[in-house]
Amino acid sequence: MALAEVSYDMGVFMKFYQKFQYILEMPKMRPSSNWTVPTNINISVTFHHILGVNEKAHILISFLSSRQLWFNDYLVWKPEEFDGIDHLIVPLDFIWIPDFYIWEFVGENISPLMSYAYIHHTGKVICDQPIRAETSCYxxxxxxxxxxxxxxxxxxxxxxxxxxxxxxxxxSDEQLLSDSLQNLQDRGEWELRQINASIQQFYYQRDEWPMCVFTVKVRRKPTLYLVSLILPSAFLMLIDILSFYLPPHSLDRCAFKVTLLLGYTVFLLMMNNILPNNSGGTPLIGGYFLFCLALLVISLLESIFISYILNGLATQNRTVPQWVKSFVLGYMSQLICYKITDTREHHKKINVFTVGMIKGYEDELTGNREAPGQELEQFLKDTCDKVKDIRNSFEHFHIRSKDAEEWKEVSIVLDIFIFRVYIIFITVCMVCLGIFWSQWLTE
Known part of the structure; x- marks a missing residue:
């Protein structure tokens, strides 16, 4: 019974072949009953994989399938004449197919070859071709x-x-995107966002060539780069900000910032191979890293400057200039709401007390000139001279202490002011950077 069915089926196919033999033996001829009427071909694409991109060469690597649909005016039959056969799958060598190619295709074509097409009894021909496309893309x-x-x-x-x-x-465009999202197998770095199709014409040497342009929008998934690049850099900047709370008169702050700067330099060397290299320009994240490096350098210079004021100018017995007092201890301290410690009254009381003591001794010695005992008088005079020397030493010491305290106040005010400007500058830059990158969410 099975052999009879096979024989019967082969007979049907032989009948079909005999009827359409003249068509199947001329596969290179365009299947149009009227040569003045062009053959209409409908195209659609379905993406299965987005394998990756080559930023340096501007190449997108993807795997997709294209479906071409047209009508063959000569391959039309009635299913009842061939025992209900309403469709066939025939080799491509037996029928005419359009000579389509992808204009942006670069590299070697290693796409798998599908050698068959689907033919419906109405003359509709469907040809599906898988394509591994390496296409140029800016x-x-x-x-x-x-x-x-x-x-x-x-x-x-x-x-x-x-x-x-x-x-x-x-x-429709929505159906193209829906079919592609259902068939996407690779959930890697890139995600498909949009597919738009448009029919255009290309003019070349006085001829007009048809073309179907599919505009594909893909978006990168930034999670990997966010974890491995942006957040570590932000943490290092946070540590640098917290280092301002170290005592400014301690040399440990400068040593800490130098170590932090060295660590960030090593981080930049490690992430250099991760950043894309492109002739189109430098990515914004490169400017972000350069900005963070510059801020670390500025922070280190600020600590060196404050250390110079505390350990240099304050120990050189130099008086604070009047314009520094007016600008830093006056205007700038009010701007940052810092209260200056007033030590002038304390020094004045000490000096007055010392001077009063010495004058009292001198008056006492002057009033007791007629007291007996020349040796006692000479001893008291010598004692008075020594007290004067001690007084001068104390006055000099208090002046030096006063200058040192003023230089310390200047360094504290400058440190607080620069720290707040540093915070404001970082905040503004980060907000601007976030606004630029937030456009990714709307695309």
Missing amino acids: LDIFFFPFDTQKCLFTFGPYLHTVADITLGVHV
């Missing part, structure tokens, strides 16, 4: 890793002009 990495890329896939014939074929898209 990659703008300025907003890396929060970047969105738009790439073109232009399908067009190599020989046929608009006089021979016309192009169309048999599904």
Whole structure:
């Protein structure tokens, strides 16, 4: 019984072949009953994998399938004449197929070959071809890793002009995207966001060539780069900000900032291989790293400057200039709401008390000139001279202490002021950077 069915089926196919033999033996002829009427071909694409990008060479690597649909005016039959056969799958060598290619295709074509097409009894022909496409695409990495890329896939014939074929898209843009999202197998670094199809014409040497342009928008997933690049750099900057709370008169602050700067330099060397290299320009994240490095250097210079004031000017017995007192201890201290410790009255009381003591001794000695005992008088005079020397030493010491205290106040006011300006500057820059990168969420 099975052999009879096979024989019967083979007979049906032989009947079909005999009827359409003249068509199947001329596969290179365009299947149009009227040569003045172009053959309409509808195209659609479905993405299965987005394998990656080569930023340096501006190449997008993807795996997709294209479906081409057209009508063959000669391959039309009634299913009841062939025992209900309403469709067939035939080799591509037996029928005419359009000579389509992707204009942006670069590199070697290693796409798998599908040698069959689907034919419906109405004459509709469906040809599906899987394509591993390495296509040229301008990659703008300025907003890396929060970047969105738009790439073109232009399908067009190599020989046929608009006089021979016309192009169309048999599904909507929403359906193209939905089908691709359902068939995407690779959930890697890139995600498919949008597919738009448009029919255009290309003029070359007085001929008009049809083409179907698919605009594909893909968006990078920034999680990996956020964890490995942006957050570590932000943590190092946070540590640098907290280092301002170390005592400014301690040399440990400078040593700590030097160590932090060295660690950040090592971090930049490690992440250098991760950043994309592109002829289109430097990504914004490169400016972010350079900005953080510059802030670390400025922070170290600020600590060196404060240490110089405390350990240099304050120990050189130099008096604080009047303009520094007016600007730093006057205006700037009020601006940052810092209360200056007033030590002038304390020094004045000490000096007055010392001077009063010495004058009292001198008056006592002067009033007792007629007291008996010349040796006692001479002893008291010598004692008075020594007290004067002690008084001068104390006055000099108090002046030096007063200058040192003023230099210390100047360094504290400058340290607080620079720290607050540092915080404000970092906050403004980070907000601007966040606004730039937030555009990724709306694309």
